[in-house]
Amino acid sequence: MTKKTKKKKSRPSSSVPIAIGIMDITQRKFRWSDYLAEKIIKGVAFLSIAIIILIFFFVFRESIPIFSSEKTSQATQITDTVQAQETYGEVTDKPVAEDVQETYGEVTDSTATASSTDDSYNVSSGSGVDDNRSALQSLNGKEWYPVSEKPRFGLWPLIIGTFKITIISILFAAPLAIMAALYTASFAGKRLKEIIKPTIEMLAGFPSVVIGFFALMVLATFLQEIFHYSTRLNSFVGGIAMGIAAIPIIFTITEDALTAVPKTFYEASLALGASKWQTAFFVILPAATPGIFAAVLLGIGRVFGETMIALMATGNAAQMGLNPFESVRTLAATIGAEMAEVVFGDTHYNVLFLIGSVLFIFTFIINAIAEFYVKGKLMKRIQGK
Amino acid sequence: MIKSFKKNIKGILIEGLTLSSALIIIAIVVVMFTVIVIGGKDQISWEFLTSFPEDGMTKGGIFPAIYGTALLVILMSIAAVPFGTITAIYLTEYAKESSIIAQSIRFAVRTLAVIPSIIYGLFGLGFFIKFVGTQMDNTFLGGQLKWGQPNILWASLTMSLLTLPVVIVSVEEALKTVPKELRAASLALGATKWQTIWKVVIPGSISGIMTGTILAVSRGAGEVAPILFTGVAYYVATLPGSLSDQFMVLGYHIYVMTTQSANIDKTMPIQFGTTLVLLMLTFILNFSAIILRYRIRKKKTD
Amino acid sequence: MAFEKIHTENMVLHYGTKMALNNISISIPEKKVTAFIGPSGCGKSTFLRSLNRMNDLIDGVTIEGKILIDNINIYHKNIDVVTLRKKVGMVFQKSNPFAKSIYENVAYGPRINGVKNKKQLDEIVENALRNAAIWDEVKDRLADSAMGLSGGQQQRLCIARTLAVNPEIVLMDEPASALDPLSTSKIEELIVQLKENYTIVIVTHNMQQAARISDLTAFFYLGELIEFDKTKKIFTNPEKKQTEDYITGRFG
Numbered sequence: 001m002t003k004k005t006k007k008k009k010s011r012p013s014s015s016v017p018i019a020i021g022i023m024d025i026t027q028r029k030f031r032w033s034d035y036l037a038e039k040i041i042k043g044v045a046f047l048s049i050a051i052i053i054l055i056f057f058f059v060f061r062e063s064i065p066i067f068s069s070e071k072t073s074q075a076t077q078i079t080d081t082v083q084a085q086e087t088y089g090e091v092t093d094k095p096v097a098e099d100v101q102e103t104y105g106e107v108t109d110s111t112a113t114a115s116s117t118d119d120s121y122n123v124s125s126g127s128g129v130d131d132n133r134s135a136l137q138s139l140n141g142k143e144w145y146p147v148s149e150k151p152r153f154g155l156w157p158l159i160i161g162t163f164k165i166t167i168i169s170i171l172f173a174a175p176l177a178i179m180a181a182l183y184t185a186s187f188a189g190k191r192l193k194e195i196i197k198p199t200i201e202m203l204a205g206f207p208s209v210v211i212g213f214f215a216l217m218v219l220a221t222f223l224q225e226i227f228h229y230s231t232r233l234n235s236f237v238g239g240i241a242m243g244i245a246a247i248p249i250i251f252t253i254t255e256d257a258l259t260a261v262p263k264t265f266y267e268a269s270l271a272l273g274a275s276k277w278q279t280a281f282f283v284i285l286p287a288a289t290p291g292i293f294a295a296v297l298l299g300i301g302r303v304f305g306e307t308m309i310a311l312m313a314t315g316n317a318a319q320m321g322l323n324p325f326e327s328v329r330t331l332a333a334t335i336g337a338e339m340a341e342v343v344f345g346d347t348h349y350n351v352l353f354l355i356g357s358v359l360f361i362f363t364f365i366i367n368a369i370a371e372f373y374v375k376g377k378l379m380k381r382i383q384g385k
Numbered sequence: 386m387i388k389s390f391k392k393n394i395k396g397i398l399i400e401g402l403t404l405s406s407a408l409i410i411i412a413i414v415v416v417m418f419t420v421i422v423i424g425g426k427d428q429i430s431w432e433f434l435t436s437f438p439e440d441g442m443t444k445g446g447i448f449p450a451i452y453g454t455a456l457l458v459i460l461m462s463i464a465a466v467p468f469g470t471i472t473a474i475y476l477t478e479y480a481k482e483s484s485i486i487a488q489s490i491r492f493a494v495r496t497l498a499v500i501p502s503i504i505y506g507l508f509g510l511g512f513f514i515k516f517v518g519t520q521m522d523n524t525f526l527g528g529q530l531k532w533g534q535p536n537i538l539w540a541s542l543t544m545s546l547l548t549l550p551v552v553i554v555s556v557e558e559a560l561k562t563v564p565k566e567l568r569a570a571s572l573a574l575g576a577t578k579w580q581t582i583w584k585v586v587i588p589g590s591i592s593g594i595m596t597g598t599i600l601a602v603s604r605g606a607g608e609v610a611p612i613l614f615t616g617v618a619y620y621v622a623t624l625p626g627s628l629s630d631q632f633m634v635l636g637y638h639i640y641v642m643t644t645q646s647a648n649i650d651k652t653m654p655i656q657f658g659t660t661l662v663l664l665m666l667t668f669i670l671n672f673s674a675i676i677l678r679y680r681i682r683k684k685k686t687d
Numbered sequence: 688m689a690f691e692k693i694h695t696e697n698m699v700l701h702y703g704t705k706m707a708l709n710n711i712s713i714s715i716p717e718k719k720v721t722a723f724i725g726p727s728g729c730g731k732s733t734f735l736r737s738l739n740r741m742n743d744l745i746d747g748v749t750i751e752g753k754i755l756i757d758n759i760n761i762y763h764k765n766i767d768v769v770t771l772r773k774k775v776g777m778v779f780q781k782s783n784p785f786a787k788s789i790y791e792n793v794a795y796g797p798r799i800n801g802v803k804n805k806k807q808l809d810e811i812v813e814n815a816l817r818n819a820a821i822w823d824e825v826k827d828r829l830a831d832s833a834m835g836l837s838g839g840q841q842q843r844l845c846i847a848r849t850l851a852v853n854p855e856i857v858l859m860d861e862p863a864s865a866l867d868p869l870s871t872s873k874i875e876e877l878i879v880q881l882k883e884n885y886t887i888v889i890v891t892h893n894m895q896q897a898a899r900i901s902d903l904t905a906f907f908y909l910g911e912l913i914e915f916d917k918t919k920k921i922f923t924n925p926e927k928k929q930t931e932d933y934i935t936g937r938f939g
Contacts, residue, residue, distance in 0.1 A: 025774060026759060029767045037579040038479065044468055045475035048493040048553070051546055058511040059504065176406045183403035196407050198675060203414050205671035206664070207607025209636040213660050214417050216643055217424075244417075247410055277396035298499065305501020307610040308636075312644060332503050332610075339506070340614040344515065356507040360500065367499045371492075481746070566783040570845070573741060574796045574852055575773030584795070585785055 055360070063354035066136050066347065139351070144318040144329070146338065146348045153351045157318035161235065161328030162304060165314065168239025168324060169246055169303045174296050176243075177250035184251075185258035186280035197255075204248035212312030215241035220313065229325035231315060236324045238314035242303045250299040257291020258284055290377035294370035301366040305359050307332040331355050421661050428658025438620070442642060443651035447659050452624050453537075453632035454666075457612070458605040460541035460628075461548065466598050468545075469552025476553075477560040478582055498550035502610040509543030509615035510535075531629055538628035540616030547611055548601035555600060559593015559681055560586060596677040603670035607663065609636040635663040690755055692717035692856065692886050693738060698752035700733060700742070707733050709910045711752075715903070717855075720878060720887040722901035722918070724894055726938065730910040731890045735858050738888065739775040740768050756856070773800070776854035780861040782841035784833035784848070789825050792833045792844060796852035811851050819847035820877045839870025846877065850885075857881065859889040863896070875900050894934065898922050906930045 141154025184196050220237045229236070261284050269279040285292075310316075315327025316337065335352050342349045432446055439445035472490070480487035518533035526532075563586050571581040587594075609617075618631040619641045625632040639659050646652045693715035700708035708730045715721045723731040733742065740761065742748045754761055761771055773796075784792050793812045802808055812829070816822040821843040825836075833844055842862060849857060859878070863871040878887055878900050891897050897904050898918060905915040906929070914921065914930045925931045932938060 025761075025767055025770050026763075026765055027767060028765050029770065031577055031579075031769075034577045034579040037582075041471050041475045041479060044471040045480075045490055047468055048472055048490055048497060048549065051549075052493045052496055054512060055500070055504065055508045058516065059507050062507075062511045062515075176410055179403040179406035180410050183400070183407045187400050187403065188407075192407075196411065199411050199414050201675055202668065202671060203410070205603060205607075205667050206417070207609075207636055207667055209607065209609050209639050210421070210660055210664050210667075211417070213639055213643055213656070214420065217656075218420050244413060251410075275392070275396055277399050278392075281399060301499055305503065307501070307503040307613075308640060312640065332501060335503050335507065336610055336613050339510070353507060353511065356504055360504050363499055363501060364496060367496055371495070564783070566779060566781065567785060569741065569744070570779065570783045570785070570848075571795070572744070573739065573772055573777040573779075574799070574848065575769055575771075576795075576799045577769050580799055584799070589786060 059353060059356050059360055063350050063357050065345075066139075066350045066354060139354075142320050144334070146351065151348065153347075155331075155355070157320050158329055158331045158334055158355070160320055160322070161314070161318065162330040162332075164235040164322070164324060164328055165239045165242055165310065165330055166300055166303050168236060169241075169243035170296065170300055171243075172240055173243035173246040173299060174250055177247045177299075178254050178292060178295070181251050181254035181258060182280060182285065185255050186276065186284060200248050200251050203244070204252075206245075208245055208306060208308040209312075211241055211245050212309040215309060215313035227325070231325060231327050233313055233315035233327055234325045235314060235328040238310060238328065238330075239324070241309050241313045242306055245306060245309060246299040246302050249302055250295045253295035253298060254288070254292050257288040257295065260291065261287045290374045294374040297366050297370040301363045301370075304366075305332050305363055306330075307336040311336055331359055335359075418664070421657065421664055424657035425654075425659075425661030428654050429661065433658060434662070438655075441648070442620075442646060442655065443648055447635065447638060447655070447662065449621065449624055450633040450635045450638045450659065451662070453617075453621075454606050454634045454636075454663075456625060456632065457537060457541050457544065457634060458602045460537065461544040461605045462598055462602060464542055464545035465548050465552050465601055466594070469549050469597060469601075470556050470594055472549075473553045473556035473560060474582060474587075477557055478578070478586065494550050494553050497546070498554075502547060502608050503613075505543050505547045505611040506613055506615055508546070509539055509611060513539040513542055514615060535614060535616040535631060536629045537616050537625050537632045540612040540632070543611045543615050544605045544608065547608060548604050551600045551604060552597040555597030555678075556590065556593050558678075559590035559596070562593070562681055562684055563589040592677055592681050596674050596681065599670050599674040599677070603667045603674070606634075606670070607636055607667050609634070609640055612637065635659055635666070639663065690758055691715055692757065693888070694753075694755045694758075696753040698734075698737070698750065698754055700730075700737060700751075701749045702745070703747040707910050708737075711912045713905060713912055713915055715886070715888060717886045718882055718884070719902040720882045720889060720900055721903045721905065722897035723888070723890045723905050723907055724892070724897050724933075725907035725913075726933070727892060729907040731905075731907040732860050734907070735860055735888060735890050736777075738856070738858055739772050739777055741772075741777065743768065773852050774854055775856045775858060776849035776852060778842070778846050778849055778857065778859045778862050781865050782838065782845045784836075784841050784844050786832070786834060788830045789833050789836070789844060790829040793848050793851045796848060800852070815847040815851035816844075818850050818881070819843045820873065820880070821847060837870070839866050839873060842866060842870070842874060843877065846874075850881075854885065856886040856888065859887065861890055861892060864892065871896075894922075906933060908933070 138151075138153045139155050141152055142156045143152045143154045144157050145152045180196070180200075184193055188196065215237055216233070219241060220232050223237055223240065224232055227236070265283055265287060266279055269283045270276075274283070310330040310333035314330065314333065316329050316333060317327035318329040318334075319326055335355055338348070339352050342352060434446060434451060435448050436446035437448055472494075476487060476490060480490070514533060514535060518539065521532040522528060522530060532538075567585055567589070568581055571585045572578075576584070612634065616631055617634055617637045619633070619637065621631055621633055639656060642652050642656050642659070646656075691714040693713075695714075696712050698708060698711040699706065711734060723735065725731050736742045737750060737754060738756070738761075742750070750762060756771075756775065759766070785795065787795070790812055793815050794808050797808055797811050802811065813822065813826075816825060821840060824840060825831075825844075833841065836844060842865075846857075846862075863874045866874065875896065878889065881887060882902075889897075889901065901918045903916065904918045904921040906913045906921065906925075906927075908929055914925060914927045916926070921930060922934060925934060
């Protein structure tokens with residue numbers, strides 16, 4: 001900064017050396033700190049987009065080997081002799097039986113031909129040859145035995161388990177949360193609001209481990225005494241616990257949707273002689289429906305991917321039944337329970353990443369629907385169709 | 386008369402029903418809280434908090450878990466807070482609201498916020514450990530296995546991705562409470578954009594940055610799924626001394642102890658004690674954040 | 688040939704496709720108080736903001752024509768806007784002190800300019816506060832927060848803040864409209880004092896105020912400059928009928 005002092009007549013003060021001369025204005029100054037700051041800030045901001053792309057890429061990358069007919073160079077290969085020693089239903093982590101011939105490092109297509117010439121193999125319904133092609137086919141099976149001698153990666157028990165839990169949790173959480181939000185938005189006085197809202201925020205702050213602990217220790221016993229079922233940890237208990245975890249998100253978004261309804265609707269209704277509850281029920285609630293729909297969707301997304309509660313309160317048994325009082329295994333819990341024990345590059349490893357990819361896509365879609373649907377419908381409703 | 390009576394009944398029913406829902410939820414929270422406090426309060430002592438577990442987790446304390454949790458969230462914050470704050474600054478000060486870039490970033494942030502925490506764990510494994518870590522080993526250590534495995538560095542980086550959206554949202558909220566007129570005043574005095582941000586906007590949003598940090602720390606202290614296979618361990622004999630060490634945390638400790646411990650009776654008090662410690666920790670953090678946020682919102686409406 | 692301090696020729700301003708200022712040509716002399724009057728929405732504030740390029744902050748604003756300050760076209764692409772704003776200061780309608788101490792508010796400008804010496808800063812701050820006629824009221828509490836001052840004091844603080852950067856021109860956008868009568872008269876006194884050393888351009892919707900304190904007055908209406916002349920003339924014997932109608936309260 002050039003500091004020229006211009007001759008100032010009787011400017012009542014000292015010679016403050018920050019007078020601006022004509023030359024200063026006419027030269028566009030390059031300011032390093034501003035330039036750097038802008039570049040760095042812009043660059044960092046793009047990080048969030050980069051992260052999403054990276055997550056997409058790396059999670060998918062580790063699941064792709066399943067879809068190729070070649071083997072990865074690090075997985076082991078079990079030959080035909082295993083067939084005679086097939087053991088069903090045993091989940092062991094003992095090493096594979098001794099007379100298995102293992103071939104490392106061979107990336108050939110011969111494995112495919114080897115298995116197809118042997119007609120004691122039934123490749124189509126979940127028989128467990130540890131090569132990617134059958135793994136791919138076993139995905140459509142009903143048995144999840146990833147570490148048995150003939151590993152089977154049937155996803156259906158996991159999918160059913162996840163769905164059972166999700167349905168139960170939403171049936172429990174959605175009505176409670178939505179009605180509580182309706183009360184808070186339409187009926188509650190200021191004092192009650194200041195009790196309800198912080199409480200729900202505190203609930204949102206409960207780590208899921210803690211909720212899982214509560215479910216495992218207290219809730220399971222409590223519910224068993226009421227409903228008298230035999231398995232202590234099952235999808236019912238897990239579902240209720242997950243529901244507890246989902247309440248804050250459904251409540252918050254519903255309440256936002258209800259309070260976002262323009263005040264003019266409320267006032268117009270009251271001016272027509274409707275009472276508070278009639279307005280709440282017949283005007284505000286319908287107007288907020290897209291938002292409530294989004295709230296439930298996001299609640300579903302939350303439950304779908306929840307891991308710790310599932311690991312602690314559901315019994316962790318991959319079964320196909322529809323009985324809510326049976327133990328289940330969810331997709332997320334499977335990843336959580338098994339990934340630490342898995343061999344890198346193994347088919348099991350790839351399948352777990354595949355499950356992760358499925359979870360990722362699913363929650364992504366749910367989020368996208370919730371956003372675009374809400375934006376579209378909500379705007380249309382409020383501005384007139 | 387009858388009609389309005391019926392209407393009244395309906396009204397009372399609806400109001401009653403919705404009120405009960407709210408009360409049920411409050412009751413659930415209170416019960417959970419109380420049960421854990423009652424079950425764990427006797428365990429809490431100075432010794433419990435400062436000693437190592439002994440005898441297969443049936444005796445002793447949980448100090449390494451507390452230490453590990455603290456170290457994890459500190460490392461996580463070092464990564465998440467600056468990046469989150471800078472991103473928030475970009476969104477409010479530099480980007481045009483309607484631009485595709487701003488909308489993409491916001492969409493990315495919202496998506497990051499709803500990704501299940503276990504996916505972050507997978508990413509941590511597939512990217513940090515198996516890609517970055519292995520590359521580091523190959524380039525700097527000639528293939529020796531050091532960084533290509535789970536440790537506290539990768540775990541905290543993984544956790545920082547999880548909490549990034551939380552920081553961004555809180556800081557943005559605080560940045561927006563700084564009135565436009567202050568920015569105009571600063572520019573009219575001949576300050577540059579960056580000077581204005583650094584000297585006027587950021588100082589005015591410190592409370593929001595703090596809120597974001599506190600919420601991130603609370604999340605980081607309680608989440609277990611992202612670190613299940615990126616670095617946490619059930620028992621480590623020594624405290625983590627370098628970035629390549631494994632570590633213990635409260636949440637994981639609770640999980641393993643309650644699902645896999647051999648002697649349930651002996652460990653149950655410790656289970657409750659540990660859960661209480663974790664709950665208290667997150668409770669205090671969340672409470673402070675709520676108070677801070679309340680203050681920020683009050684300032685906005687003043 | 689040298690123009691007056693501020694000189695515009697055929698200046699046109701668009702907000703997107705909408706024309707907000709049409710063909711403004713005006714010559715504002717230095718060290719006088721020039722007032723812009725006119726009904727709300729007529730463009731006087733917009734024109735004022737063009738003089739220190741604060742309109743650059745708004746998306747979609749396009750400007751044509753000449754705007755010269757000290758014979759320099761301030762919209763030339765080589766112009767350093769940041770430095771320009773040090774030469775042309777602005778006081779806003781609603782006082783906007785920073786959430787800092789009184790001292791720090793006034794010292795903000797000099798600090799940005801690189802003044803670090805405490806003694807120098809003290810001197811600048813005191814002079815600015817004196818010139819803004821508020822020194823006596825705050826000299827004992829310079830470290831207090833500026834938010835604790837009354838509305839009128841805050842506005843004078845904002846004036847001090849602007850003066851601390853040593854501008855040559857001070858633009859004021861309805862500086863007293865949010866203040867009570869007592870504070871307003873204090874500010875008006877101040878403005879008359881300031882013209883000894885600064886060129887003042889003030890936008891006001893208060894005609895009496897314009898008549899009281901300004902040497903020259905410009906009447907704007909619907910984005911056009913209707914009449915510009917000595918204040919006395921405008922208020923006693925205006926040339927244009929529109930001016931007369933506005934002065935006599937027939938509209939606006």
